[in-house]
Amino acid sequence: IPVSVTLPLQDEPFAGAVVANWFGNLLPEGAVRETIERRLRLPPRDNFALLAAIGGECAGAVSVGPESESPEPAQKMESDLEALIRAQGSDVGDGAWAVLGSPRRLSLAGAQDKIAVIRQADGRLTLPAIGEPSTHILKPESRRLPGLRDLEALGLRLARAIGLNAVQVELVRVGDRRxxxxxxYDxxxxxxxxxxxxxxxxxCQ
Structure with missing residues (x-):
């Protein structure tokens, strides 16, 4: 099954912009990406080095990793999401949440700080185990753009109110962060x- 309409099944390998565009748009951007690259000591602007490090859980059904790495069942790792966020403190820059819980391999595209999480049946938010699909995306209130969280929630709720198939959103507090x-939706x-x-x-892909 092809991963993209731009990458149909064929014997010859793909190269160039079509590959860079598709795989590059699985990755975070801007300050969030720079924070991850620094934390993981990766070369800057190397899409495939970054995907090898964090591409285990991407948008859609794609999981990217080293060729020698075989898919494995989810490996349970105990983590307290609220404790990790509190330990970071409140004075942190863009990308701080994107690197929570390393070495989990989570990649979310875009320039906003965010992290993939699982909402448990009892309402708790936890980080997914290695190899486990996430169910939600958690975005901290933007320090550069105050009110962005509320504006995004308002837009999505209005879309649902007029009958569009928009995702469900909630305004929450995790640790000491809004x-x-x-x-x-995937x-x-x-x-x-x-x-x-x-x-x-x-x-974009």
Missing amino acids: ALLVER RTHETNKLTRRLHQEDF
């Missing part, structure tokens, strides 16, 4: 309570 919790929940990834791509 945040926006967004249900992932995940579905099976009758056996397992979360399944749904493949997707956007026009």
